[in-house]
Structure formats: C-alpha cells, structure tokens
Amino acid sequence: MATPTIDKDAMSNLSFVLNKAGDVTFEERPKPSIPDPNSVLVAVNYTGICGSDVHYWVDGAIGSFVVQAPMVLGHESAGTVVEVGSAVKGLKPGDRVALEPGYPCRRCSFCRGGKYNLCPDIVFAATPPHHGTLTGLWAAPADFCYKLPDTVSLQEGALIEPLAVAVHVVKQAQIQPGQSVVVMGAGPVGILCAAVAKAYGATKVVSVDIVQSKLDFAKSFSSTHSYVPQRISPEENARAIRELADLPAGADAVIDASGAEPSIQASLHVVRTGGTFVQGGMGKSEITFPILAMCTKEVTVRGSFRYGAGDYELAIELVRTGRVDVKKLITGVVGFKQAEEAFQKVKAGEAIKILIAGPNETA
Numbered sequence: 001m002a003t004p005t006i007d008k009d010a011m012s013n014l015s016f017v018l019n020k021a022g023d024v025t026f027e028e029r030p031k032p033s034i035p036d037p038n039s040v041l042v043a044v045n046y047t048g049i050c051g052s053d054v055h056y057w058v059d060g061a062i063g064s065f066v067v068q069a070p071m072v073l074g075h076e077s078a079g080t081v082v083e084v085g086s087a088v089k090g091l092k093p094g095d096r097v098a099l100e101p102g103y104p105c106r107r108c109s110f111c112r113g114g115k116y117n118l119c120p121d122i123v124f125a126a127t128p129p130h131h132g133t134l135t136g137l138w139a140a141p142a143d144f145c146y147k148l149p150d151t152v153s154l155q156e157g158a159l160i161e162p163l164a165v166a167v168h169v170v171k172q173a174q175i176q177p178g179q180s181v182v183v184m185g186a187g188p189v190g191i192l193c194a195a196v197a198k199a200y201g202a203t204k205v206v207s208v209d210i211v212q213s214k215l216d217f218a219k220s221f222s223s224t225h226s227y228v229p230q231r232i233s234p235e236e237n238a239r240a241i242r243e244l245a246d247l248p249a250g251a252d253a254v255i256d257a258s259g260a261e262p263s264i265q266a267s268l269h270v271v272r273t274g275g276t277f278v279q280g281g282m283g284k285s286e287i288t289f290p291i292l293a294m295c296t297k298e299v300t301v302r303g304s305f306r307y308g309a310g311d312y313e314l315a316i317e318l319v320r321t322g323r324v325d326v327k328k329l330i331t332g333v334v335g336f337k338q339a340e341e342a343f344q345k346v347k348a349g350e351a352i353k354i355l356i357a358g359p360n361e362t363a
C-alpha cells in the first residue's frame with residue numbers, strides 16, 4: 001500500500017464518533033494543530049478495536065465513565081508523523097510510530113514516582129470526555145510516540161497498545177525463568193499475556209477459556225496447555241488445571257485476563273502457596289472472592305492498569321525480535337468507512353483483532 005502523503009493540508013480528519021450508546025456517525029472534524037513545542041502531529045494509519053471501545057459503543061459507559069457528549073472512539077493506533085514541534089528531538093516527518101494514548105499530568109505524586117498510569121489527571125484517548133484516535137490526524141506529546149523499527153509494520157504497530165497492557169500485567173506477576181503461569185481468558189490480552197510470560201521464561205503456560213477456538217489459537221500462538229472450565233466448583237476446576245499441567249503444588253503465578261467471577265475464584269485455588277495473582281481483566285466491580293485461600297497461602301495479589309514506564313519500549317522490542325508475533329492476531333483490515341461493521345464483528349466474537357485503516361489510508 002502507498003505511503004501516505006505527509007501534506008497535512010491535503011489530509012482528511014474524518015472521525016468515527018460515538019454520539020450515544022449504539023449511535024455512531026462519521027464526522028469531518030477540525031484538524032488539530034501542534035499544541036506546544038514538544039508535541040507532534042501524526043496521521044493515523046491503523047487502529048485496532050478494543051473491548052472497551054465496544055463497551056462504550058454498546059452501553060455508552062464503562063462503570064463511572066459515561067459518554068455524555070459525542071466522543072471519537074479508538075485508542076490502539078499507529079501512525080506517521082506529519083509535523084513536529086520546534087523542541088522535538090528524535091522524530092521527524094515520515095517517521096512511523098506507535099501511539100501511547102494516555103497523557104499523564106507529569107506533576108502529581110504518581111507521575112513523579114514513576115507510576116504515571118495511576119495519574120488521576122491522565123487524559124486517555126476514547127475515555128470520556130476525551131476523544132480517541134479513530135480520526136485522521138492526532139496531536140500528541142512526542143515522548144508518547146514510539147518510533148517503530150524498520151522491520152515492524154504499521155499494522156503491527158497498532159498491536160503495541162494491547163501488547164503493552166500484557167507486558168504490564170506480566171511485570172506485575174514478576175514471572176521468573178522456569179516458572180509456571182496460568183492465564184484466565186484467551187481474548188487478545190490473555191493471549192498476549194501468555195506470550196509475554198513465555199518471553200519472560202515461563203516454561204508452562206496454561207490458557208483457560210470457555211471458548212475452544214480461542215484456546216486452539218492460544219496453543220498455536222504460545223500456550224503449552226489449555227483448559228475449558230467445566231460446570232463444577234472453582235476448586236474442582238483448579239484441581240483439573242493442576243492435574244492437566246502437572247502442577248501438583250499449583251502455579252507460580254496466575255493472571256486473570258477475563259474479569260469473570262468463576263475464573264477469579266479458580267485462580268486463588270490454582271495458584272501455589274506463596275505464589276502471585278494478578279487481576280488484569282475488568283468485569284463485575286464486586287465479586288465473591290476466596291479470601292481465605294489468599295490469606296492461608298500467603299498469595300501476593302496485585303492489580304494491573306494499562307501500562308507505564310518502559311512498557312511500550314519492551315512491547316516494541318518483543319515484536320522486533322520476533323518473540324511475540326502480533327501479526328497472527330490480525331483477523332482482518334477494513335477501510336475507515338467500514339468501522340461500524342468491524343465493531344459488529346468484534347462484538348459478535350468473529351475476530352481476534354480487526355484493524356481499521358485511517359481515513360487517509362489508500363489500502
């Protein structure tokens with residue numbers, strides 16, 4: 001496909017706008033300009049659809065984040081730099097970049113402490129009230145645009161965001177070489193958590209999901225074992241997982257990338273004494289939790305939210321070195337005008353990742 005022109009005046013800023021639940025339109029929005037000398041303007045080439053985008057489209061809200069005014073969707077994007085601010089070093093027009101879509105305040109105690117993903121004032125794309133990246137042109141701080149190596153395509157670049165989520169989860173799990181990991185959920189993030197755990201040296205990686213076809217993919221991608229939960233108690237499912245993977249003492253780490261209550265319950269029974277459990281999936285806000293197992297096994301329980309310092313860099317490095325072949329996750333690529341059909345496919349579970357080409361892409 002043709003490299004897009006870097007003449008921003010000739011470019012469209014057509015955007016995919018969610019007005020309210022179930023109601024989307026295409027709108028030619030005013031072109032952004034560079035807001036400060038350290039920012040750049042990027043033409044968006046490809047955007048992946050995330051579960052959160054689908055939630056906003058279907059329900060108009062995720063928890064306390066409610067779409068109250070029309071909002072551009074999308075936050076998993078890669079693009080081409082078209083203009084740079086006067087103070088920008090290290091990026092020039094024509095450079096291909098993965099976009100990290102959350103911009104923290106840089107001043108609060110979390111930002112100053114190196115955990116900027118916890119910044120209460122972060123401006124995150126396609127989280128109300130902020131617009132997302134399913135648009136033609138995107139203005140961003142230069143240090144949140146990561147140059148892609150020559151061997152990494154722009155389509156792979158759009159997968160860096162979910163991969164960075166997985167990198168952050170696996171860092172929270174503190175996986176060591178030779179360890180065993182169980183990952184609950186084999187959606188895109190679950191599959192990527194399994195792959196990153198393997199890259200960290202885990203030798204047994206068990207994927208668990210209620211959909212067999214997702215497990216088949218997980219096994220072809222990186223998991224060593226897979227398990228479909230049965231209609232039995234969480235303890236019994238946990239026992240079955242330990243038998244299947246020959247982990248009589250339990251797994252060193254368990255990652256929940258499903259958000260499903262029975263999976264979270266089974267997680268605390270499948271993790272070994274002294275092991276680690278990380279909650280990465282988002283489901284119901286309150287559940288019944290096996291707190292006695294957590295207490296008596298001295299399980300370390302951690303949350304994981306988005307990504308922080310070093311996560312994008314590591315995600316790109318995992319792709320560059322071929323350790324995580326994100327291309328395989330791309331089910332299809334559609335033109336910008338097919339965005340709503342692509343959302344329907346993701347909602348129906350017909351795709352792992354569908355990419356939407358930017359409005360200036362001539363694919």
Ligand SMILES: [Zn+2]
Binds near residue numbers: 051
């Ligand atoms: Zn996402």
Ligand SMILES: [Zn+2]
Binds near residue numbers: 110116
């Ligand atoms: Zn902050």
